[in-house]
Amino acid sequence: MKRMTCPVNGPRAISEFVCGGEIRPMPDPATCSDDEWADYVFNRNGSPGVKREWWCHLPSNTWFVAERDTARDVVLRTYLYAGGA
Amino acid sequence: MPLGLLRFALSKTHPEPRMFTRHDRLKPAYDAVIIGGGGHGLAAAYYLARDHGISNVCVLEKGYIGGGNTGRNTTIIRSNYLTPEGVKFYDESVRLWQDLAQDFDLNLFYSNRGHFTLAHTDAALRTSRWRAEVNKHFGIDSEVVGPEAVKKAAPMIDLACGGHAPILGALYHAPGAVARHDAVAWGYGRGADRRGVEIHQRTEVLGIDVAGGKVTGVRTSRGNISTGKVLCAVAGSTPRILDMVGIRSPITIHPLQAMVSEPVKPWLDPILVSGSLHVYISQSARGELIMGASLDPYEVQSTRSTLDFTEGLATHMLDLFPFLSNVKVMRQWAGMADMTPDFAPIMGRTPVEGFYLDAGWGTWGFKATPVSGKTMAHTLAHDRNHALITGFTLDRFRNFELTGEKGAASVGH
Numbered sequence: 001m002k003r004m005t006c007p008v009n010g011p012r013a014i015s016e017f018v019c020g021g022e023i024r025p026m027p028d029p030a031t032c033s034d035d036e037w038a039d040y041v042f043n044r045n046g047s048p049g050v051k052r053e054w055w056c057h058l059p060s061n062t063w064f065v066a067e068r069d070t071a072r073d074v075v076l077r078t079y080l081y082a083g084g085a
Numbered sequence: 086m087p088l089g090l091l092r093f094a095l096s097k098t099h100p101e102p103r104m105f106t107r108h109d110r111l112k113p114a115y116d117a118v119i120i121g122g123g124g125h126g127l128a129a130a131y132y133l134a135r136d137h138g139i140s141n142v143c144v145l146e147k148g149y150i151g152g153g154n155t156g157r158n159t160t161i162i163r164s165n166y167l168t169p170e171g172v173k174f175y176d177e178s179v180r181l182w183q184d185l186a187q188d189f190d191l192n193l194f195y196s197n198r199g200h201f202t203l204a205h206t207d208a209a210l211r212t213s214r215w216r217a218e219v220n221k222h223f224g225i226d227s228e229v230v231g232p233e234a235v236k237k238a239a240p241m242i243d244l245a246c247g248g249h250a251p252i253l254g255a256l257y258h259a260p261g262a263v264a265r266h267d268a269v270a271w272g273y274g275r276g277a278d279r280r281g282v283e284i285h286q287r288t289e290v291l292g293i294d295v296a297g298g299k300v301t302g303v304r305t306s307r308g309n310i311s312t313g314k315v316l317c318a319v320a321g322s323t324p325r326i327l328d329m330v331g332i333r334s335p336i337t338i339h340p341l342q343a344m345v346s347e348p349v350k351p352w353l354d355p356i357l358v359s360g361s362l363h364v365y366i367s368q369s370a371r372g373e374l375i376m377g378a379s380l381d382p383y384e385v386q387s388t389r390s391t392l393d394f395t396e397g398l399a400t401h402m403l404d405l406f407p408f409l410s411n412v413k414v415m416r417q418w419a420g421m422a423d424m425t426p427d428f429a430p431i432m433g434r435t436p437v438e439g440f441y442l443d444a445g446w447g448t449w450g451f452k453a454t455p456v457s458g459k460t461m462a463h464t465l466a467h468d469r470n471h472a473l474i475t476g477f478t479l480d481r482f483r484n485f486e487l488t489g490e491k492g493a494a495s496v497g498h
C-alpha cells in the first residue's frame with residue numbers, strides 16, 4: 001500500500017489524501033493578459049521531476065505541501081505551508 | 086501440423102521475411118520524422134506513404150513498436166461520444182476499422198460485441214439519454230435500454246449490484262468492438278515498411294532543432310537527422326518532447342491500470358462499462374476477462390501497477406458479477422495516460438512550424454488509431470489541419486474553447 005505522511009496525523013494510506021496539484025504563482029487577473037490567464041488556468045508542467053504540490057488529508061481536512069518525485073513515484077518531504085509560491 | 090510450421094522447424098535460416106526490414110543506420114535526412122512507434126505514429130506513416138506518396142519517412146521508437154500504451158490498452162472501440170466533434174471523428178475511425186484487416190492482409194481479431202454503459206443513478210441515465218440523442222443525430226447506433234436488456238445480454242449480472250447501486254438502465258451502442266492491439270501496430274508498421282518507410286526501434290529522440298521558429302532536425306541516440314517536418318506521437322512522453330521545442334500544454338501524465346483473469350469458458354459477449362462503479366470488463370477470444378478502472382488520481386510518470394488498484398477493481402467487479410469470486414487474476418499492468426482537461430485529444434499544427442502534435446490520447450486513443458493516422462498524415466502532407474480535427478487543436482485552450490468530452494470518456498475508455 002502506498003503511504004503519505006500528513007504533517008499533523010502522521011503516515012496514512014495514500015487513499016486518504018487528495019492531490020491539489022503543483023504549487024504555482026497566480027497572475028493578477030485584473031492586470032494580466034488573456035494569454036497569461038489562459039496559460040495559468042490550463043497549462044501545466046507535465047514532465048517528470050521533483051514537484052512541490054498541494055495535498056489534503058481528507059478525514060482531517062489538513063492541507064499541506066508534499067515534495068514528490070513523479071518519475072520514481074516517491075514522496076520526499078511533507079510539511080505545513082509557510083507562505084510563498 | 087500445418088505445413089508452414091514444418092518449414093520453420095526444418096529450416097536453418099528464417100524461411101519467411103520478418104514483419105519489417107531492419108535498417109542498420111539512419112539516413113542523414115528525411116522528408117518527415119515520426120517520433121513514437123505506437124499505433125498512432127505507425128498509422129500516420131502508413132497513410133503518408135499510401136495516400137500522399139510521402140515515403141522518405143522514418144519512425145523512431147525508443148523501445149519496441151507497440152510497447153507503449155498501444156500494447157497496454159484494453160482495446161475498446163466505439164463512437165458513442167458526447168460532442169459533435171468527437172462523435173464525427175470517432176465514427177470515421179469505426180468506419181476505417183472495418184476493412185483494415187483486408188488492407189493489411191492480417192487478422193486483427195476485430196470482434197463486434199456491443200457496448201453497454203451501465204447507469205446506476207438518475208444523473209447517469211440523463212447523460213446516457215443525452216449521448217444517445219447526440220449519437221442518433223449523427224446517424225450513430227446508440228439507444229437507452231432498460232435493465233432487462235442488460236440482463237438478457239449478460240445473464241450472469243447482479244442487477245441490484247449487491248443492493249449498493251442497482252442498475253437503472255444503460256446506453257447501448259451496437260457497434261462497440263474489441264481488436265488485437267499488437268496486430269494493429271504490426272499491420273500499420275508492415276504496411277508502412279513495404280511502402281518505403283523506415284522503422285527504427287531502440288532509437289530515442291533526445292532533442293529537436295528549431296531555427297527561426299521552424300523545425301530543422303532531430304537528435305537521436307543513434308545520430309542526428311535533418312528534416313523539416315516532425316510528428317510527435319508519444320502519448321505518455323509528450324510533455325518531455327514538448328519541452329524540447331518550448332511548447333507549453335495542459336497535458337499531465339497519470340497511470341491507467343488494467344488486469345486480466347485466467348481464461349474461463351466464454352460467458353460474456355458484450356463489453357460492459359460502469360461509470361458509477363468505475364470499472365469495465367470484456368472477455369477476450371482466449372477467455373481471459375479484460376478489466377480496467379478509472380485513472381490513478383495523481384500524476385506519476387511510471388508504468389508500475391499497484392495492489393490498491395487490483396483490490397478496488399475486484400471489489401466493484403464482484404458487485405456486478407458475484408460468481409467471479411473464485412476466478413484468479415493473472416496479470417496486471419499500467420500505461421502512462423496523457424490526460425487533457427477536457428478529455429479530448431490535442432492534434433494538428435503547433436506554434437513551431439513543421440512540428441505537428443498527435444497527443445492527449447489519455448485513456449481513449451486506441452479506437453482512434455486509424456482516423457488519427459489518416460488525419461495527421463493529411464495535416465503533415467498539406468501543412469493544414471484536416472477538417473475532422475479542428476475541434477482538437479492546441480490553441481483551443483488559449484481561446485477558452487474546450488471540447489468537453491468528459492461525460493463520455495472518463496471511465497468508458
Ligand SMILES: Cc1cc2nc3c(=O)[nH]c(=O)nc-3n(C[C@H](O)[C@H](O)[C@H](O)COP(=O)(O)OP(=O)(O)OC[C@H]3O[C@@H](n4cnc5c(N)ncnc54)[C@H](O)[C@@H]3O)c2cc1C
Pocket residue numbers: 120121122123124125126145146147148149150151152153154155156157158159160161162288289290291318319320321322341342343377418419420421422443446447448449450451452453498
Ligand atoms: C490500461 C490502458 C487501457 C486503455 N484502454 C483503452 C481502450 O479500451 N480503448 C481505447 O480507445 N484506448 C484505450 N487506452 C488508450 C490507448 O492505449 C492510447 O491512447 C493509445 O494506444 C495511444 O497510442 P499512441 O500510438 O499515441 O501511443 P503509444 O502506443 O504509447 O506509443 C508511443 C511510443 O512513443 C515512444 N516514445 C516515447 N518517447 C520517445 C522518444 N523520446 N523517442 C522515441 N520514441 C519515444 C514510446 O516508447 C511508445 O512506444 C488505454 C490505455 C491504457 C494505458
